[in-house]
Amino acid sequence: MEIAPELLEAKRVEEKRLPPLPGAEPGKVVTRLPPEPSGYMHIGHAMSGLLNYLYAKMYDGRIWLRFEDTDPRKVRLEYYESFRRGYRWLGIEWDHEKNNSDDMELFYRYAEELIRAGKAYVCTCPVEKIRRLRAQGEGCEHRSLGVDENLSLWNEMLAGGFREGEAILRLVGDMKHTNTTMRDPALFRIIEHKHPLTGSRYRVWPLYDFAVSIEDYLCGVTHVLRTSEFALRDELQNYIRSLLGLNRHPVYIEYSRFEFKGTPVSKRRLRAILEAGLAKSWDDPRFPTIEGVRRRGILPEAIREFTITQTGFSYAKREYDWSLLFAINRKILDPVARRLFFTPNPVKLLVEGAPETSIEAPYHPSNKDLGSRILRAGDKFYISGADAKKMKPSEVYRLKYLLNFRVLDVRSDQVRGEFLGMEPMKDVQIIQWVPADEHVEVEVLVPDVLYLNDEINPESLRVVRGFGEMAVETVKLDEIIQFERFGFCRRDSDNELRFIFAHD
RNA sequence: GCUCCGGUAGUAUAGCCCGGACAAGUAUACGGGCCUUUCGAGCCCGUGACCCGGGUUCAAAUCCCGGCCGGAGCACCA
Numbered sequence: 001m002e003i004a005p006e007l008l009e010a011k012r013v014e015e016k017r018l019p020p021l022p023g024a025e026p027g028k029v030v031t032r033l034p035p036e037p038s039g040y041m042h043i044g045h046a047m048s049g050l051l052n053y054l055y056a057k058m059y060d061g062r063i064w065l066r067f068e069d070t071d072p073r074k075v076r077l078e079y080y081e082s083f084r085r086g087y088r089w090l091g092i093e094w095d096h097e098k099n100n101s102d103d104m105e106l107f108y109r110y111a112e113e114l115i116r117a118g119k120a121y122v123c124t125c126p127v128e129k130i131r132r133l134r135a136q137g138e139g140c141e142h143r144s145l146g147v148d149e150n151l152s153l154w155n156e157m158l159a160g161g162f163r164e165g166e167a168i169l170r171l172v173g174d175m176k177h178t179n180t181t182m183r184d185p186a187l188f189r190i191i192e193h194k195h196p197l198t199g200s201r202y203r204v205w206p207l208y209d210f211a212v213s214i215e216d217y218l219c220g221v222t223h224v225l226r227t228s229e230f231a232l233r234d235e236l237q238n239y240i241r242s243l244l245g246l247n248r249h250p251v252y253i254e255y256s257r258f259e260f261k262g263t264p265v266s267k268r269r270l271r272a273i274l275e276a277g278l279a280k281s282w283d284d285p286r287f288p289t290i291e292g293v294r295r296r297g298i299l300p301e302a303i304r305e306f307t308i309t310q311t312g313f314s315y316a317k318r319e320y321d322w323s324l325l326f327a328i329n330r331k332i333l334d335p336v337a338r339r340l341f342f343t344p345n346p347v348k349l350l351v352e353g354a355p356e357t358s359i360e361a362p363y364h365p366s367n368k369d370l371g372s373r374i375l376r377a378g379d380k381f382y383i384s385g386a387d388a389k390k391m392k393p394s395e396v397y398r399l400k401y402l403l404n405f406r407v408l409d410v411r412s413d414q415v416r417g418e419f420l421g422m423e424p425m426k427d428v429q430i431i432q433w434v435p436a437d438e439h440v441e442v443e444v445l446v447p448d449v450l451y452l453n454d455e456i457n458p459e460s461l462r463v464v465r466g467f468g469e470m471a472v473e474t475v476k477l478d479e480i481i482q483f484e485r486f487g488f489c490r491r492d493s494d495n496e497l498r499f500i501f502a503h504d
Numbered sequence: 505g506c507u508c509c510g511g512u513a514g515u516a517u518a519g520c521c522c523g524g525a526c527a528a529g530u531a532u533a534c535g536g537g538c539c540u541u542u543c544g545a546g547c548c549c550g551u552g553a554c555c556c557g558g559g560u561u562c563a564a565a566u567c568c569c570g571g572c573c574g575g576a577g578c579a580c581c582a
Binding site for chain 1: 507511516517531532541546575576578581582
């Protein structure tokens with residue numbers, strides 16, 4: 001029985017679904033993308049963002065893009081854009097956008113409300129003392145200050161009466177709580193540093209838990225999908241909201257970070273690579289940054305499918321093998337990528353008796369829409385050095401689409417053979433080639449993992465040079481093609497024939 | 505150190521809540537075969553896992569206890 005292939009395909013896609021979201025009602029789900037614009041977006045952000053987006057979509061809900069930008073010292077304008085660009089590239093469409101720094105006045109009002117309710121106090125202890133006391137589970141003398149006194153201290157903070165580090169606003173929590181985040185956490189601190197969006201207008205900045213609690217309420221967020229380092233904060237954030245009468249809490253789902261073997265996402269370790277001179281920029285194809293991953297030829301659809309099929313809400317540490325992502329990428333690429341000839345480390349080949357001719361070669365073995373090109377040939381060629389090296393006299397090979405030849409002799413700089421005919425022969429090794437007088441120089445960057453066994457891999461980027469057939473010039477910037485028997489490569493430069501190897 | 509949370513093949517996961525058709529499913533990787541004018545794709549076959557020990561039960565990957573290992577948090581970062 002014949003089954004229409006498109007039905008099979010539909011079934012395949014149908015099966016790839018995220019597990020149901022607890023407590024989700026169609027049409028009512030609201031999620032959020034909460035990047036901190038303090039670095040370039042990387043693949044971990046991408047997968048986490050995708051999860052939030054996909055669930056919003058799955059339940060016909062809405063999603064916010066909300067920048068968690070309340071540490072002026074870390075935040076930079078270019079990073080906001082990095083995230084917007086990254087999300088867009090992934091096909092994530094957000095319904096609303098805002099910054100936490102938009103709501104400073106509101107945060108101040110809520111702070112005052114907390115102080116008036118006797119639930120927050122200004123603490124002027126030195127940091128070390130605060131840390132020590134929190135560890136010991138004991139409060140300091142400021143905890144018992146009166147509301148009026150706290151109010152005037154708070155206003156003094158806002159007015160600039162304290163310098164950075166001299167005073168913070170703290171929540172009245174529970175100094176004995178086993179969840180240490182509940183032990184009178186800091187709500188606001190003073191930062192004397194220009195913010196890229198608000199300039200010098202504010203000097204008292206809310207901390208994460210305070211800003212997030214309020215923003216998640218304001219945005220009507222129903223589901224928070226985030227990595228596990230936040231797990232202990234659910235309780236705190238719910239508590240802050242309830243003190244403020246904001247009694248609608250999201251469902252929290254936490255999971256371990258998404259990391260790839262040999263490819264750290266930590267800024268510290270990536271910077272070490274940069275400082276060691278092993279990479280020049282954050283968009284290096286070996287980097288897990290979105291730009292790096294994109295340059296490497298990974299498709300957004302692949303990341304999307306990967307997130308849906310290979311991901312789970314596991315707390316256990318995980319380290320994905322790149323091959324898992326490559327396999328998906330390859331399956332997407334295979335039916336649409338043009339096939340071209342490339343001869344790395346080329347060696348000359350002379351086929352005695354080969355006629356002057358030209359052949360038409362399809363760009364794809366089965367996808368005819370991709371068209372074909374004409375290759376002209378005489379008796380002189382270049383073939384891949386690796387192929388030449390394997391050849392032994394009397395062996396028979398076929399230059400793909402062109403002719404068969406028998407090896408006469410093999411030297412390090414040239415292989416000589418005799419022409420055996422044009423028609424394909426059975427059980428003959430087929431190799432790629434370019435005409436000796438009609439080819440272009442091609443350079444392929446081959447990225448590998450940055451770290452091997454926890455140490456910097458000094459050979460994480462290889463450069464392969466060789467000759468490509470003339471049609472390589474028709475490959476557009478960003479187009480991903482397959483150099484036959486070499487691998488899928490993306491053109492990385494507009495004016496040079498420089499490619500980046502994705503995977504085989 | 506303290507507090508949480510985990511541990512299913514090399515890797516990533518399904519199953520665990522509600523114990524039984526799980527002699528553990530899938531993907532990837534690996535091995536073999538078929539197909540193919542690519543060492544790619546596709547198709548077929550195969551190797552490979554419930555951290556350890558005890559307990560509960562007719563029955564445990566699933567429940568309980570202990571151990572070991574791993575992760576996260578213990579910020580005036582997010």
